[in-house]
Amino acid sequence: MTAFKELVFSGVQPTGNLHLGNYLGAIKRFVDMQARDAQCLYCVVDMHAITLWQDPAALRGQIREVTAAFLAAGIDPKRSIVFNQSQVPQHAELAWVFNCVARLGWLNRMTQFKDKAGKDRENASIGLYDYPVLMAADILAYRATHVPVGEDQKQHLELTRDIAQKFNNDFSESIAAHGHDEGAGFFPITEPLIGGPAARVMSLRDGTKKMSKSDASDNSRINLTDDADTIAAKVRKAKTDPDALPSEVAGLAGRPEADNLVGIFAALKDVTREDVLRDHGGAQFSAFKGALVELAVETLAPLGAEMKRLVSDPSEIDAILADGAERAEAIAAPTLDAVKDIVGFVRRGPRLRAV
Ligand code: TYM
Numbered sequence: 001m002t003a004f005k006e007l008v009f010s011g012v013q014p015t016g017n018l019h020l021g022n023y024l025g026a027i028k029r030f031v032d033m034q035a036r037d038a039q040c041l042y043c044v045v046d047m048h049a050i051t052l053w054q055d056p057a058a059l060r061g062q063i064r065e066v067t068a069a070f071l072a073a074g075i076d077p078k079r080s081i082v083f084n085q086s087q088v089p090q091h092a093e094l095a096w097v098f099n100c101v102a103r104l105g106w107l108n109r110m111t112q113f114k115d116k117a118g119k120d121r122e123n124a125s126i127g128l129y130d131y132p133v134l135m136a137a138d139i140l141a142y143r144a145t146h147v148p149v150g151e152d153q154k155q156h157l158e159l160t161r162d163i164a165q166k167f168n169n170d171f172s173e174s175i176a177a178h179g180h181d182e183g184a185g186f187f188p189i190t191e192p193l194i195g196g197p198a199a200r201v202m203s204l205r206d207g208t209k210k211m212s213k214s215d216a217s218d219n220s221r222i223n224l225t226d227d228a229d230t231i232a233a234k235v236r237k238a239k240t241d242p243d244a245l246p247s248e249v250a251g252l253a254g255r256p257e258a259d260n261l262v263g264i265f266a267a268l269k270d271v272t273r274e275d276v277l278r279d280h281g282g283a284q285f286s287a288f289k290g291a292l293v294e295l296a297v298e299t300l301a302p303l304g305a306e307m308k309r310l311v312s313d314p315s316e317i318d319a320i321l322a323d324g325a326e327r328a329e330a331i332a333a334p335t336l337d338a339v340k341d342i343v344g345f346v347r348r349g350p351r352l353r354a355v
Contacts, residue, residue: 003183006038009144011045011085011135014062015054018069019221020300021211024198024267025150031074033148033193040080041142041328042070044321047085047092048134051127052116064317065307069224071320072306083324085138090332094137095130097339101167102133106159112152136160140187141332148193151200152210157192164189174342186342198267204238207256225308228301232293240285247281249273261285261292268295 010030012022030042044066049059063084070082085091107113110132117124127134135156139147140163147157168175168185175186203209203220211221222234239257246252252259252273259273265288266276280288310317340347 004143004145004188006036006146007142007144008033008036008038008040008146008148009043009139009142010041010148011043011048011138012066012069013049014044014046014059014066014084015049015052015213016058016062016065017213017221018066018224019201019211019213020224020264020296021150021198021201021221022213023069023073023224023300023303024196024201024264026148027069027073027075028267029148029193029196030070030080033146034074034076034079038146039331040075041144041331042075042080042082043138043328044070044082044084045135045138048131051125051131061311063321064311064314065225067317067321068307068310069303071310071317072303077320077324081324081327082320083328084321087321087325088141088328088332090141090329090336091134091137093336094141094332094339095134097343098133098137098140098163098167099130101170102136102159102163106162107132109155110159111155132156132159133163136163139190140164141335142328143186143188143335144190145188146191146193150198151194154192154194157190161189163187171342174344178338178341180338180342186338196267197263197273201264201267202256202260204234204260206239207258207260222296222300223304224300225304226300227304228297231296231300235289235293235296238289240289245277245280245283245285245288247277249277251277258285261288265292265295268299 010026012026030040033040044063046059046063049062067082071077075082107129113129113131116128136159139160149157164185164187167187172185175181180186201211203211203215204222205217205220215221219234219237222231226234238261240261241255241257245258245262252262262273262276266273280291337347
């Protein structure tokens with residue numbers, strides 16, 4: 001039960017090597033969300049990207065490349081709001097307020113920080129540690145109700161809910177006094193939308209490891225910019241086991257590579273694992289991989305080609321980002337004004353900036 005208007009928000013980091021996991025777990029689902037009767041915002045989270053050092057010229061290119069991936073996949077920048085995070089100052093502003101709401105103990109539990117910082121924790125940036133707080137600010141600056149993401153973001157979404165809840169509790173009187181109580185507090189308790197057959201796409205070299213931008217082996221992932229021959233070669237080289245495909249989903253248990261390839265097939269085709277096994281149960285991997293190559297190339301090769309076409313004209317992409325930032329700020333600015341009133345800041349009366 002929510003008093004909040006449905007609004008969809010999600011983000012992707014411009015850290016290079018967008019891959020099939022990003023596409024099936026997130027970007028393809030962003031496109032599907034546009035069919036809902038809700039405003040959708042899709043953000044290239046460049047401020048998150050610099051929590052690990054990025055080469056500045058490469059970063060600029062990667063921001064445009066993620067934007068191109070959004071557009072090539074079918075996100076309509078007129079219907080949805082497509083923008084990069086650093087152009088909308090309210091993300092950083094709200095993150096500071098949330099830094100004062102979130103507890104150290106909550107952040108200490110974040111597994112992604114532990115994974116990314118590795119053994120050399122003392123040398124990790126403060127930004128890397130604080131990453132999930134900025135993520136909560138991304139979402140709540142728009143009071144987003146729904147966030148489509150892959151499974152690896154689940155814990156961050158739980159933290160977002162905890163921050164919203166604590167803010168609503170800590171400031172309940174002030175929220176009511178300023179007339180901002182929506183019947184359920186000031187911030188919604190955002191729903192993560194994690195699901196489908198590709199919520200967690202695994203490495204093509206090891207079915208127990210997530211497909212990831214940072215894997216040293218390029219054969220572990222299909223990049224969205226890979227051409228048809230590269231996609232085909234990677235699928236053919238993908239690790240499998242010696243048995244034929246089962247005809248029931250239960251038969252995929254304990255067979256991570258088979259499960260992964262069936263999940264990828266299902267997500268690319270917009271069907272379930274059951275459907276895939278109904279058609280391909282009993283097949284040897286050599287035959288199934290043939291069908292997967294055909295499907296993957298048919299879907300991904302045009303997407304990669306369109307991305308390359310779009311990045312060749314940065315001015316068009318930059319104009320879309322600027323327009324998106326303006327529209328995003330028009331939603332986030334009033335949220336921040338209200339937050340400032342709620343926490344007790346003195347702010348300028350009428351806004352000086354027209355949004
Ligand atoms: P990022 O850039 O790592 O990944 C972007 C999206 O891709 C999903 N994803 C996967 N899905 C399935 N299988 C995989 N192997 C796989 N790898 C990545 C991620 O779950 C994500 O949905 N913290 C976020 C970015 C972010 C964000 C936000 C997301 C910042 N602020 C606010 C939602 C809302 C991230 O690093 O995603």
